[in-house]
Amino acid sequence: MVFLVMAIGLSACSQPEIEKPGETIDLLISNGTIVTMDAEWRVIRNGYIAVRGDRILAIGEMQDLEKRRYIAVTKIDARERLIVPGLINAHTHIPMTLFRGIADDLRLQEWLEKYIFPAEAMNVDRDFVVAGTRLGLIEMIHGGTTTYVDMYYFEDAIAEETRHAGLRAVLGETVIDFPVADNKTWEEAIAYTERFVKKWKNDSLITPAIAPHAPYTVSTGHLEEVSLFAKKHDIPIVTHIAEASTETAFTRKNFKAGPVSYLDRIGFLSDRVIAAHVVHVDDSDIAILKNRGVGVVHCPQSNMKLSSGVSPVNRMLIANIRIGLGTDSASSNNDLSLWEEMDTAAKLHKLINQDPTVLNARQAFSMATIGGARAIHREKEIGSLESGKKADFIVLDTDAPHLIPRYNIYSHLVYATKASDVRDMVVNGRILMRDRNLLTLSEFEVKNAARRYQMRVADSFKNREK
Numbered sequence: 001m002v003f004l005v006m007a008i009g010l011s012a013c014s015q016p017e018i019e020k021p022g023e024t025i026d027l028l029i030s031n032g033t034i035v036t037m038d039a040e041w042r043v044i045r046n047g048y049i050a051v052r053g054d055r056i057l058a059i060g061e062m063q064d065l066e067k068r069r070y071i072a073v074t075k076i077d078a079r080e081r082l083i084v085p086g087l088i089n090a091h092t093h094i095p096m097t098l099f100r101g102i103a104d105d106l107r108l109q110e111w112l113e114k115y116i117f118p119a120e121a122m123n124v125d126r127d128f129v130v131a132g133t134r135l136g137l138i139e140m141i142h143g144g145t146t147t148y149v150d151m152y153y154f155e156d157a158i159a160e161e162t163r164h165a166g167l168r169a170v171l172g173e174t175v176i177d178f179p180v181a182d183n184k185t186w187e188e189a190i191a192y193t194e195r196f197v198k199k200w201k202n203d204s205l206i207t208p209a210i211a212p213h214a215p216y217t218v219s220t221g222h223l224e225e226v227s228l229f230a231k232k233h234d235i236p237i238v239t240h241i242a243e244a245s246t247e248t249a250f251t252r253k254n255f256k257a258g259p260v261s262y263l264d265r266i267g268f269l270s271d272r273v274i275a276a277h278v279v280h281v282d283d284s285d286i287a288i289l290k291n292r293g294v295g296v297v298h299c300p301q302s303n304m305k306l307s308s309g310v311s312p313v314n315r316m317l318i319a320n321i322r323i324g325l326g327t328d329s330a331s332s333n334n335d336l337s338l339w340e341e342m343d344t345a346a347k348l349h350k351l352i353n354q355d356p357t358v359l360n361a362r363q364a365f366s367m368a369t370i371g372g373a374r375a376i377h378r379e380k381e382i383g384s385l386e387s388g389k390k391a392d393f394i395v396l397d398t399d400a401p402h403l404i405p406r407y408n409i410y411s412h413l414v415y416a417t418k419a420s421d422v423r424d425m426v427v428n429g430r431i432l433m434r435d436r437n438l439l440t441l442s443e444f445e446v447k448n449a450a451r452r453y454q455m456r457v458a459d460s461f462k463n464r465e466k
Contacts, residue, residue, distance in 0.1 A: 022069025026429060027051035031062060032078025032395065035409060037085050037370045037384040041362070043409060049083065051391040054204065054429040058387055074431070076424060078395050084413065085385055086146025086168075086392040086427060087338040088372030091238075091276040091297040091326025093152045095124070095132030097139065098453045099331035102461075108244045108306045116331065120153075122460040123453075124181035129154040131453055133161040134446040139336045140167065141438060143419035144394040146427045149274060149297070149326070149376055151211035151238045153182040156196045159206045165440045166432045168392065170274070170376055171200075172211025172238030175226065177218055186222060190229065197233050205428060207378075209236040209274075214243070215259050216250040223268050230272050236377065237270075242285070243277035244308045260285035269294055274376055276326060278316075279309040286312070286319050295322040295375035298367065300344045302328035313349055314358050324372030338368045342414045361410040395424035 028051070034044040036059070048065045050058040050072075058068065103115035129152065140148060150158060151172040162169045173193040175186065183189035193210050200208040212218040212226045230237045242248065242259040255262040260281055263269050271293030278289070278296045289296060298311050316323050325341045327333050346364040350356050363371075373383025381390050398406065400421060406412050425433040432440050 022071050024071045025050045025052045025057055025073070027074045027076070027391070027426065027431070028070055028072035029076045029078050029083060029393075029395065029426075030065065032081050032083040033409070034059065034385060035082060035084045035365075035413070036386065037366065038386050047083075049385065049391075049393065051426070051429050054391055056385065056387055056389055056391050059385055076395065076431075076434075078424075081398055081423065082396040082409075082413075083385070083393055084144075084396065085369040085383055086394055086425070087144045087368045088324060088376065088383065089140065089145045089148040089327055089336065089338055090274065090295070090324035090372045090375050091149055091151075091299055091328060092136070092336060093329035093331075094136035094148070094150050094158060094336075095129040095152050095154075096329035096331045097136040097336070098123075098128065098132040098450060098457065099329070100334050102331060102457065104305075104334070106306075108308055109246050111306060111332070119457065119460070120181060123457050124153060126154045126157050126182075128453060129157050129181075130161055131446075131449045133158045134165075134441060135450045136330065136336060137161065137165040137167060138438065138441055138443055138446055139330075141165070141425055141433050141441070142422065142436070143337045143339065144396075144422040144425065145336065145338055146392040146394065146425065147372075147376075147378070147382060149238060151209075151213075153180055155208075155211075156192075156199065159196070159200050159203075159208070163203065163205055166205070166427050166430050168205050168382070168390075168427055170207040170209050170236055170238065170378075172209035172236070174211045174213055175218065175222070176213040177222060190225070193229070194233075197235055201233070201235075207236065209238050211238040214240040214247065215263060216247050220255075220266055223263070224266055227268050227270070235272070237268075237273045239273065239275060241275040241278055242280045243303075244306075245280055248280045258282075258285060260288055264288050264292065271295075271377060276328070277303060277308065277311065279303055279311045281312065283315065286316055286321065289316075290319050290321055293322070295324070295377060297324050297326040297375055298345060299326045299328040299341075300348050301341060302332045304344070304348070306332055310348065310352050313345065314353055317359070317363065322371075322374040322377070323367060324375030325367045337419045339417055339419050342368050346414055361408070361414040364414045365410050391429040392427050394422050394426070396421050397423045 030048040034047040036042045046062045147168040149170040155171045155173040175189040197208040200206045251259045251262045269292040274295045276297045327336045342364045349359040370383035373379040
């Protein structure tokens, strides 16, 4: 009997220990090369990202994954693919996708005053904004943009469509000193903006903002009112600053200063401001922007196409300005691809500076990711892939001929990658695109609606000419 008990005891001791179940997570991306864009510029050659809820729970090397024994509800195998932070389009006017190609090869003021402003007056209403926003959202999802900054009219409708599609956005309701599509007076515009801000203030994806158009379309008194409004509601200000030489001439004539100096003098500039273009500035202006914490958005293709000039980006980078990239609208670009903006920005500034080392590939990619997050004052939440940050990232196919072979990963991303290489997109922990299939929008319906508006816009110009 003693022998039997001992045998049973030995048998029990020799049984393998049963492993405890691992931690349950919502999403596991594995086997990919991860470009983190963190402070150490880590590139994890064979890594994983674990997502719970809307945040990155853990990120690391595959050799460490087995120890964690995650139980994932959804898995994506990123073998032979790149995982990078979602791109940040820091300046656009998304409904204007419906004006794509309507008026090209014109100077900025002629383009605005003879074509864009009349086209908006004849066509823009809430339904137009909804259709244009949906088209732009599809384009941005296909191209890997997970966050964008917008300024237009009926911004509440843009917020609803963006929330439904699942993208992250800073959305600025445009206020301007003449009647526009959604509000005919300044007082109406401010009241609309206040309702818009209160509705969306605590949303997980939408950050409401106020967007005074520019120093030449909004009076000093109204710009001062915007500053007080933004401070009261604790929201960003989205605007255009120093975009063209005509703007500089206007402020010098009327306010005896360039746009940046004038805006600083009236107390408009602060770390709430996201300033698009910022082309016509000197070193003293750059110092002001730095000291005030203003976020700057470089829009190289739009500025080139409208011949607005070239922003002194290299000097801004040296000054450690918060600077990101934007496409501007599809009516002045004519697409919403940040891959093209990165490529253009890097090459343009090498040419302008006559120096091939200026704005290298890593800097250009940074401007579309963590640099863009800094420009819109969101770097603590997005822009890099780190534990605790929002789960916003994209998976890139690397099998296309233009992506073979690969030596320098940042050069590959900036000079070779195309929007069509984006395979999967995750925003706020939610999969929006899988193997290039949209999961939140009907591409067929959106395209058909956009084609109907094409005929309507074309007809409106024909009628104007009669």
